[in-house]
Amino acid sequence: MSAQELRIGMVGYAFMGAAHSQAWRTVNRVFDLPLRARMVAVAGQHADRVSAAAHQLGWEESTTDWRTLVDRPDIDVIDICTPGDSHAEIALAALAAGKHVLCEKPLANSLDEARAMASAAAAADARSMCGYNYRRVPAAALMREYVTSGRLGAIRHVRAVYLQDWIVDPAFPLVWRLRKERSGSGALGDIGSHIVDLTQYVTGQSIASVSALTETFVRSRPLPGEAAAGLGGVAATGFGEVTVDDAALFLARFGGGAVGTFEATRFATGRKNGLRIEINGEHGSLAFDLERLNELEYYDARLPGPEQGFRRILVTEPGHPYLSAWWPPGHVIGWEHSFTHQARDFIDAVATGGELRPSFADALGVQLVLDAVERSASAGAWTTV
Amino acid sequence: MSAQELRIGMVGYAFMGAAHSQAWRTVNRVFDLPLRARMVAVAGQHADRVSAAAHQLGWEESTTDWRTLVDRPDIDVIDICTPGDSHAEIALAALAAGKHVLCEKPLANSLDEARAMASAAAAADARSMCGYNYRRVPAAALMREYVTSGRLGAIRHVRAVYLQDWIVDPAFPLVWRLRKERSGSGALGDIGSHIVDLTQYVTGQSIASVSALTETFVRSRPLPGEAAAGLGGVAATGFGEVTVDDAALFLARFGGGAVGTFEATRFATGRKNGLRIEINGEHGSLAFDLERLNELEYYDARLPGPEQGFRRILVTEPGHPYLSAWWPPGHVIGWEHSFTHQARDFIDAVATGGELRPSFADALGVQLVLDAVERSASAGAWTTV
Amino acid sequence: MSAQELRIGMVGYAFMGAAHSQAWRTVNRVFDLPLRARMVAVAGQHADRVSAAAHQLGWEESTTDWRTLVDRPDIDVIDICTPGDSHAEIALAALAAGKHVLCEKPLANSLDEARAMASAAAAADARSMCGYNYRRVPAAALMREYVTSGRLGAIRHVRAVYLQDWIVDPAFPLVWRLRKERSGSGALGDIGSHIVDLTQYVTGQSIASVSALTETFVRSRPLPGEAAAGLGGVAATGFGEVTVDDAALFLARFGGGAVGTFEATRFATGRKNGLRIEINGEHGSLAFDLERLNELEYYDARLPGPEQGFRRILVTEPGHPYLSAWWPPGHVIGWEHSFTHQARDFIDAVATGGELRPSFADALGVQLVLDAVERSASAGAWTTV
């Protein structure tokens, strides 16, 4: 890196690329950091589109060959925002070239790829992180603090759902997220991975075994006319098979003794981005809902009985994670801010050598749980992670 | 009274009469009390109807002449559930006859009547109470406890509304509650009186001055075919003038330094029984909503900053007011239970000689505020209570 | 039965007995019914206590031998409010004697008993019902109506929890509900049975297969000094083993294609009576929370997109189930009212010969699910009901 800059090359520019761009553009305007992010270049498959995206999102240059980003000496970080089928190839090349890597989740579409990535990351001098951004929602980080501080005592129950509804309509087209060869899995990998990572992070416990079911409610969908960006789609030209799960549900036993229920679905009509986590411990409970991400509910069972209740903490105070850099109390932040916080921690760790989590090893841990879920769903039995 | 019984005679058997009957019938089944309520007789204007009501509601006898109840030596309590225009006459007769009196709110339709009632009550050996039943909703009683215990410190703000919507439709008929000669006033006396009483009770401060407006949005309504019971009405036979307020709004200064906003309306579309009170003090706040009457929200500003939040206390614990006699925690109670609690306290005070509030003097205090509101609305200026 | 009365004999007088007594006492005061409930006698083990309970709850007589109730010609209905280990014996005797039977849930502690009860009920002329009272919470009955009317279309997801926390404290004593020989199972039978019955009722689908886990977090507890009533306990005299589950979690596949997650626990710190059900269908969703039992949330996906949202229906309108008999809109009811509604439907069906559900056969269906859950938890594999 240059003396003061951390020079970023991003691969992919759709939904996640836009969110990451917003983060790189904003992070140094809000946080005081030893390095300043510079948005050097973005890579994509179609020259016109990637050029337009670079202009729109604020990248200095664009390219149709991500390998040129890896090869450039004036790029320090490769930020991978592509579908899961290309994560491994790009990340391994980048690490081999000595670049720091920020890779979107889930880490990879296969366990073999994920293992190779974790090994390469462990062996590399450069830094790497997987983009489970919800760890950096202030309320989620506060959950972690509350568990770590012992406020909950022994954890008994974890209840985690990630509910969406964007494909309830059978006429919604067969976008890449519904094709196994591109996305690896459906709701499980896309959003189930988030609640696996987040509950393991918050509780400090790993999922040890699972019993699962997966379901595809709508098995055939119209083909999109051309590659669709983001979560949307375009005009159809025939039908194709949905090769991923619409929903994945599982029970879990954690290493530390807690038990849990998990559900990821794209068929929860009316729930748009409903990541909800509740944790019950012997001394208290926590509840979080991503659709109200500035709030955390906390129940303190050590208060006198008649004074107990779930307390809605508005997580906008300067004493809350990341918030001292933003606005006064009550001036709420949004979903995108989690990416800015992720960028903040990434830059800080690169500059200072501090810990950077979730590591590729952490993300491999999530993949192992997802793999156990799929094996359990096939076998119809409890499966060890 | 007999050795073990407290013998009740009730006047009026419509909405309030049904609620009071449920209370007298239930109170000794739930609470241990030194006297057992006996539902001796009910009085009403129409022989057939009052007889049917007695049968339905569980009264031993019925009569069309309330004076016979006052005269009977085997009746200890006169429970007045009629419209406000007859409260004074009945209550004064009952007190003169040595009966204990429970009188529905508002105490009377005129200040003169209310003053006479308060004087008679103060001079009587018998006990009396006005039926501001919401003091006996457990969460409201808990609010009082929290203020009294100093949890809020000096009170700064009171915010009180009572929102209903049952006459939004201009075709709703001209029932007795919309005619000044029967009801005294409209939303102001019917529901505004509740929030005046409740905020004065909870804060321990009296309203000292007000600035008000009243409004009648729909000035002419169809006449009901015959006397309508409860809040409902029947087929119309022409139109008549609405002679009461549809809504009353006022600002208030309390004797103790707090300032407040008050609103009572029957035109808050979608709000069915929306009595809401919020109180802000220097050390904390309380918020209550009658539509969720098993809950109280409490904010404790003396906790560490990042742990503060509005705490939803589910007011169903044995340590909460009245609740040890009911069901296990979380098994919620309803609106009618406030009347059973009122009956409990009435019986207990009669038996033990303990304090019995709100007294007629307290209720006169409410009337004085309502009168100041009406005077202020007429004068367009601040008015002293 | 006599010409106008339905004469009740109740067995057991603790928590459930008190709730049933409130229902029998109230039902004819609120609903117009062809028969009037008469509370003839209550049976219990301890003469003093059952006599006191009779006095407190309003029963004309008491006895220490429930068989005398079954034998009396002046009793029409046997209402069974005892722990599950005596349900079968009492119900079979009552049916054999030609009595109508209302039996608390779960139906029995063993499948054999439940089968015998369902057979006897099917063969009897008398009527019978199992006390899954939550079907008669108006909002739950409204859920059923909404599903039946097609508002949700094909049902995709069921999410059901019943969360309590009354034994989180390891010092809480070993009451009868924690001993398998009395209660059959723990959270599973006590509260899990409710969400099995209610989701099957609301969706009109039966659970076909399950994968489950059960857990006992606190395996040894202080012995209560003497038999404890209700959910509470008294002073301890040594320790004993907890022989039931503290929590039961399971995945389910319904016969009609829906998938579900279920959880019943007594270790959800801060959740007092947290029965929550969410149902997602292709055209809409419903969500219900027993702690806010006057509300139902409904999402209508057939409205224009930007107008969609979860709608909080305050279920207190005269057009809602059971509500026309109670108070005006917004005057909320409580938990106990579900028992009054149950009594209403029981009396009505006895008088008119109408359908009476949940039948013992329905309740056996619940038992079969609970049995499959226990077998699945033992086997660690999916199990057919």
Add this chain to the structure above:
Amino acid sequence: MSAQELRIGMVGYAFMGAAHSQAWRTVNRVFDLPLRARMVAVAGQHADRVSAAAHQLGWEESTTDWRTLVDRPDIDVIDICTPGDSHAEIALAALAAGKHVLCEKPLANSLDEARAMASAAAAADARSMCGYNYRRVPAAALMREYVTSGRLGAIRHVRAVYLQDWIVDPAFPLVWRLRKERSGSGALGDIGSHIVDLTQYVTGQSIASVSALTETFVRSRPLPGEAAAGLGGVAATGFGEVTVDDAALFLARFGGGAVGTFEATRFATGRKNGLRIEINGEHGSLAFDLERLNELEYYDARLPGPEQGFRRILVTEPGHPYLSAWWPPGHVIGWEHSFTHQARDFIDAVATGGELRPSFADALGVQLVLDAVERSASAGAWTTV
């Protein structure tokens, strides 16, 4: 302006300056607009600080003399983010120099200044707008759409509060917002102005008359050691008098027949940024809370009675105002986004000549209401705006 750029010069760089900077930096990355904002220079009083702010917030240059910004030909827009005592001087100079002007609210500290600004704006060729940013919160803009489309019918009630608590502690210092000579007024102008503007905007009705009270609960506060930025303060060096209101409450009559209650306070313990508005109309109601700014509650009284309820619309759909440019449904935005939307509309109007509201005339209208509130509070009587 240059062919493609709109060149901005900003005056002031504290709380509002940071929010505006975030908006100018982001707007063209999210919205497609005919002009690109260029952050040319920022002006402030202290050379070191303004230079640091320019670096932090992303301005190309800084200056200690705002007049140089007005004089520069390469600046098209003057963005005024200073306290209210300098608005008029800067805005008049900028308009005189032919610059477009975006001026923070409230428009000015005196009516004379505000009138002069509105006159100058009306006479100028350049465009101008006052920064009542909450009009651009999507849910607030949606409220306006719902009223305009007739969904509510005649409006009966407006209920508006803006509740904060940042000066509840008497030890909080005497920052500039508590000194009349800098801020003009206290809660009234700072936050009361927002609810006046927003309710007038949403309802399309103007406030015609008011009755008000103002209160200063803590009349003396520690002096800050030096000029404090944002809402915070620093070490005290003596005490000074608070010369503005801590709270302002008023009743209002709108020109179109609605009645309203308003409250702005900095003493609502636990409420951090609690701008709440409820509007009741003859056909429906709307409710909004800035602390949950991605949600709008809508009650449609034209649905069948038993289906009515307040509907929580998650205002994140592409069909909602401003949202098609942001993230997928359910990916919530924050407080700062309202400034980006304001920048979007400002740029668009400058480029296309379209309408740009709230105009200085609109903002003068707000000032006239605030002035009537202060006069009413002094006189103790209803006052015409």
